[in-house]
Amino acid sequence: MAYKIVKSQCTAxxxxxxxxxxxxxxxxxxTFIIKPEKCTECIGYFDxxxxxxxxxxxxxxxxxxxCPRYQATA
Amino acid sequence: xxxxxxxxxxxVQEMKPLDKVMQKMAEHKGCGMxxxxxxxxxxxxxxxxxxxPEVWEKVKNHPCYxxxxxxxxxxxxxxxxxxxxxxxxxxxxxxxxxxxxxxxVVSEKLTPQQAVRKVLAVASAIPQMTVLxxxxxxxxxxxxxxxxxxxxxxxKVAPDIKLxxxxxGLALPDHVDTIKNLNVDHVTITINMxxxxxxxxIYPWIFYKHRRIKGREAAKILAERQLQGLDMxxxxxxxxxxxxxxxxxxxxxxxxxxxxxxKSRGAFLHNIMPLxxxxxxxxVFGLTGQRGPSxxxxxxxxxxxxxxxxxxxxxxxxxxxAVGLLGEDRSAEFTTEKIMxxxxxxxxDTRKAYQQMVEQERRSKVAARQGGLSQVTGETxxxxxxxxxxxxxxxxxxxxFGHAREFQVYExxxxxxxxxxxxxxxxxxxxxxxxxDSLPTVIRAINDCHAxxxxxxxxxxxxxxxxxxxxxxxxxxHEFIEQSxxxxxxxxxxxxKRAEIRHTARGDADIRQGAYVVA
Numbered sequence: 362m363a364y365k366i367v368k369s370q371c372t373a374x375x376x377x378x379x380x381x382x383x384x385x386x387x388x389x390x391x392t393f394i395i396k397p398e399k400c401t402e403c404i405g406y407f408d409x410x411x412x413x414x415x416x417x418x419x420x421x422x423x424x425x426x427x428c429p430r431y432q433a434t435a
Numbered sequence: 436x437x438x439x440x441x442x443x444x445x446x447v448q449e450m451k452p453l454d455k456v457m458q459k460m461a462e463h464k465g466c467g468m469x470x471x472x473x474x475x476x477x478x479x480x481x482x483x484x485x486x487x488p489e490v491w492e493k494v495k496n497h498p499c500y501x502x503x504x505x506x507x508x509x510x511x512x513x514x515x516x517x518x519x520x521x522x523x524x525x526x527x528x529x530x531x532x533x534x535x536x537x538x539x540v541v542s543e544k545l546t547p548q549q550a551v552r553k554v555l556a557v558a559s560a561i562p563q564m565t566v567l568x569x570x571x572x573x574x575x576x577x578x579x580x581x582x583x584x585x586x587x588x589x590x591k592v593a594p595d596i597k598l599x600x601x602x603x604g605l606a607l608p609d610h611v612d613t614i615k616n617l618n619v620d621h622v623t624i625t626i627n628m629x630x631x632x633x634x635x636x637i638y639p640w641i642f643y644k645h646r647r648i649k650g651r652e653a654a655k656i657l658a659e660r661q662l663q664g665l666d667m668x669x670x671x672x673x674x675x676x677x678x679x680x681x682x683x684x685x686x687x688x689x690x691x692x693x694x695x696x697x698k699s700r701g702a703f704l705h706n707i708m709p710l711x712x713x714x715x716x717x718x719v720f721g722l723t724g725q726r727g728p729s730x731x732x733x734x735x736x737x738x739x740x741x742x743x744x745x746x747x748x749x750x751x752x753x754x755x756x757a758v759g760l761l762g763e764d765r766s767a768e769f770t771t772e773k774i775m776x777x778x779x780x781x782x783x784d785t786r787k788a789y790q791q792m793v794e795q796e797r798r799s800k801v802a803a804r805q806g807g808l809s810q811v812t813g814e815t816x817x818x819x820x821x822x823x824x825x826x827x828x829x830x831x832x833x834x835x836f837g838h839a840r841e842f843q844v845y846e847x848x849x850x851x852x853x854x855x856x857x858x859x860x861x862x863x864x865x866x867x868x869x870x871x872d873s874l875p876t877v878i879r880a881i882n883d884c885h886a887x888x889x890x891x892x893x894x895x896x897x898x899x900x901x902x903x904x905x906x907x908x909x910x911x912x913h914e915f916i917e918q919s920x921x922x923x924x925x926x927x928x929x930x931x932k933r934a935e936i937r938h939t940a941r942g943d944a945d946i947r948q949g950a951y952v953v954a
Contacts, residue, residue: 372529374519380645395815412643415647417522417528418528
């Protein structure tokens with residue numbers, strides 16, 4: 362799975378963008394989005410998903426159940 | 436519409452479109468401006484006080500650092516730093532209201548390039564704008580690239596503008612050398628505690644070293660980083676002010692310890708501000724019903740810290756995109772859309788000439804104050820009273836009671852008149868109040884005062900003030916504040932001496948919460 366950003370919750374503060382180890386986050390239409398194919402849920406980088414940890418609004422960066430679980434490659 | 440103070444010397448006028456302001460500027464350039472008699476004053480600690488000469492030299496034109504300078508010099512904030520690295524219980528980043536005026540709230544965010552354009556536009560229109568600050572709406576040092584890029588660009592195109600920033604301090608130790616290299620003059624650190632037990636009640640979490648850290652551990656790291664950052668800045672000769680939010684029952688008593696800690700580390704000014712907390716802000720404190728301090732609680736804490744160091748009493752807790760003199764906000768004149776259309780002509784010489792005029796004004800004001808102070812010599816009395824003053828600035832009692840959006844509060848004693856704060860009385864965002872309905876609110880805001888000095892006052896409010904025990908005084912209309920207040924106080928002491936009146940203590944007063952109506 363990957364994380365996604367709930368658009369209605371996002372304040373566009375951009376705190377998540379530089380924290381993402383995969384450069385999966387960018388601004389689009391006034392808020393930020395996560396590219397699911399790039400998101401690794403920070404597995405292999407950090408203990409906590411960085412976007413979740415830095416986001417000032419609770420329940421904004423959430424698991425996107427529609428995306429298959431990320432599989433770390435080697 | 437909220438009245439704004441015209442930046443031109445010698446006059447106070449309705450807020451007007453920028454082109455008219457620019458036109459006025461152009462006229463001023465031609466006629467050389469009459470220095471006029473307009474003076475501003477802000478209390479007995481207005482001058483150098485106990486500051487070292489080199490410190491005074493650095494702060495004397497900074498509206499946020501010099502109590503007296505804030506009547507003469509304007510500042511602007513550019514909102515280039517939206518990200519933050521922690522959560523405070525008095526802040527809610529989701530809340531966004533155009534009528535809101537408090538830290539952490541902005542109407543639009545800027546890129547560093549847009550910020551430079553805005554600075555030049557404002558510097559051209561407001562020649563006494565001498566200070567550029569970055570204060571958020573997040574934390575400037577959680578956005579180091581945007582913040583430092585902005586400073587770098589500004590120092591190239593407008594080297595006469597002083598740079599400052601306001602931070603929560605968490606990332607400060609990592610950036611002190613960059614701050615020094617960019618010639619940032621002043622840094623403000625918000626320090627609400629030095630004890631992690633206290634901090635755990637103010638900060639739910641910090642984001643530090645790629646982890647979200649909560650509770651005591653978070654507060655301990657934060658306090659250490661803040662004090663380390665303060666040490667590092669003062670070692671490098673960068674002036675530091677400390678802001679603290681007074682939260683009754685949580686850190687009010689503790690702030691005396693904070694005051695000692697920051698004083699010993701070389702902070703030169705401490706600004707204790709009241710908590711802003713209303714349920715409609717959606718902050719944790721707003722929702723839990725955490726109250727802010729009363730006017731007397733705030734003053735009491737400020738007074739008890741004053742022996743330690745200089746206290747700031749004129750903070751207006753402005754937004755991260757504020758423009759203009761403290762207490763006014765002209766940011767609506769300088770939106771991105773408007774500045775892109777503006778004909779910006781940054782002229783360092785014109786600015787310098789204008790600022791020299793401002794200096795002349797300041798000097799004549801100091802002379803006026805000294806004249807006033809001599810009037811209490813020879814009197815001995817322990818009586819101290821507070822008085823509220825309706826003023827549009829320029830150091831005079833020149834505002835109608837009903838038009839006042841703010842009262843300045845002076846403490847009068849045989850030692851003189853001392854500025855001790857201000858009380859906002861503008862209407863609430865939730866609206867619907869007429870002037871009649873708002874009168875009790877105004878009275879509650881100045882309820883600890885024995886008198887209110889006004890240029891004019893109607894019969895109805897006059898009666899209600901007298902009934903509330905506050906003497907309306909209009910006989911000093913358009914005269915200097917301090918001289919008038921001292922003259923009145925002398926008469927008050929005489930009346931007490933002759934037993935015409937009995938001196939009684941006043942009650943407490945409210946500090947206004949919530950947004951004010953700007954349009």
